[in-house]
Amino acid sequence: MTRARALETERIEKFRLEKGETRHEWRDGKTPNLVMRVGRRDKVFILVVRCPGERDPSRLRIGRFPETTLERAREVAAEWNAMIYRGLDPREEAKRLEREAAVDQRRTFRSALTDYIAWLPNKKRNRHARVDGVALESEFLDADRNGWIDKALADVTKADVGVLIDNIRDRGVPGRALQALELIRGFFGWANGPARYEGYGLPGNVTGNPVADVTPGSMELERGVRTRTLDVAELRAYWRAATAMAYPDGPLYRLVLLTGGRRGNEAKGIRWSEIDIGNKLWTIPKERVKHGDELLDLYVVLTDEAIALLQELRRGQPQGWGDCIFSVTNGETPYTGYDLDEFRARVEQEFGKLVPGSVMDSFWLHDLRRVVQTALSKLGVPDVVADYINGHRKKRDYNQDRFIAPCRKAMRQFTDRLLLVLDGSAAGFRADDPHTDE
Incomplete structure (x- = not known):
């Protein structure tokens, strides 16, 4: 052959x-x-x-x-x-x-963390599930920030995590670094659970958790006490920018202030089914309240100005609009895409017009809560009422009052003085003299 x-x-x-x-x-x-x-x-x-x-x-x-x-x-x-x-x-x-x-792919850090983010809504206390998931994705699932994203989970070391946390701190955001450390510790604790560790190729003991003994102290991280608030000129700039900004961002920023400095997630998730126009009341279900286990459903009194804003929004929404007041999907899902950086830039531009030559420090929506709490104190509102308006953690006592009547009076006082501050008729929130904030 x-x-x-x-x-x-x-x-x-x-x-x-x-x-x-x-x-x-x-x-x-x-x-x-x-x-x-x-x-x-x-x-x-x-x-x-x-x-x-x-x-x-x-x-x-x-x-x-x-x-x-x-x-x-x-x-x-x-x-x-x-x-x-x-x-x-x-x-x-x-x-x-x-x-x-396929097994090796499932056992990578990327795959395991993706599983964890999907699981977060099943956590017993999961009010921050979406925010935590976004933070984890941003800091740990970005290949430009995390060079060991596709490493086998069992091979991730304390040094890997430590360098990444240090890099976050070096960006000038130590609070974010502390949050990232807390979140990644939670993830590794979850991955090493009795029902999961084998699936991720972990040994099932402390060696499978590289951050088991990593504490904020060992990373020289500490939670700073934020004191930033907005002064009168900054509040005026804030209001001008929000009034000029189109739906949904502008009205959202205005409603946050008119309802007593609501947390961003509470305002973004507001629904028509939660609003009682007749009784001027907004009931935030406890599932969306930060301290809902203690406060239960949170009752937010609505001033005439807040009602007018909501009615304006209702008139602008077409027939067939869903339940979500702030939405880009015809009311079917809540709005989540607001760009605070753009809004800050607009506020800073307005501030420059009001105080030429001055530069406004950066702010967060959460800083408005200090504005409201401080203003209520200056107006003589009792702390227990001011705390309820702000949705603070309830003290453990027998008082189950929701403070609707005193909250309504307090918010009327606050809003009346706020309008004077915004139009320049008052220098601050002190109750005895509208022309001084001393």
Whole structure:
């Protein structure tokens, strides 16, 4: 029998079927069992071999030419020939390797953290699930910030985490670094749970948690006490910018202030079904209240100005609008895309007009809560009422009052003085003299 001639790339390119042929095969004289099969539409490398446990030869597809080169086809054929010599079926080995690759992929940090973020809403106390998930994605699932994102979870070290946390702090956001450390500690505790550690390839003991003994103190991180508030000129700039800004951002920022410095998530999630226009009351369900386990549903009294803003929004929404007041999906889902950076820039621009030559410090919406709490104190509102308006944690006592009547009086006082501050008629919130804040 004549030995087959070794295949060459130039020859393969010229292979053609004779008239009447539907398929033709050329054996490679260099690599045992390697065959080039030429059909009407393509040229394919195959291995013609008897696999373990089979009586007849099988044709195992290696790859299509030219995507699979002759050199690569010979490499694969040699690997498969060696497997068969050892009693292994290349097809079963390929399936096994796919399974192992899938397991390895699932055991990476990226995969495990993605699982954790998806699980967060199932957590017993999960009011911050969305915010925590966004923070984890931003800091730990960004390949530009995290160089070990695709590392096996079991191989992530304390040093890996420590360097990443240090980098966050070095960006000038130590509070964010502290938050990131707390979140990643929660993740590793979850991943090492009795029902999960094996699935992620962890040993099931303390060595599987690289941050088990990492504390804020060991990272030289501490929670700062924020004291930022907005002065009269800044409040005026804030209001001007919010009034000029289109829906949904502008009205959202105005409502936050008119309802006593509501937390951003409370305001963004507001729904028409929560509003009682007749009784001028907004009931925030406890599931969206930060301290809902203690405060339960939070009752927010609505001033005439807040009601007028809501009615303005209602008139601007078309028929068929859903329940969410602030939304870009026709009311079906709450608005989550507000850009505070853009709003800050607008506020700073307005501040520059009011106080030429001055630069306004950066602020967060949460700083308005200090504005409201301080203003209520200056207006003589009792602390227990001011705390309820702000949705602060309730002291453990027997008083179950929701303070609706005193809150209504306090918010009327606050709003009346706020309007005077905004139009320049008052210098501050002190109750005894509208022209001084001393």
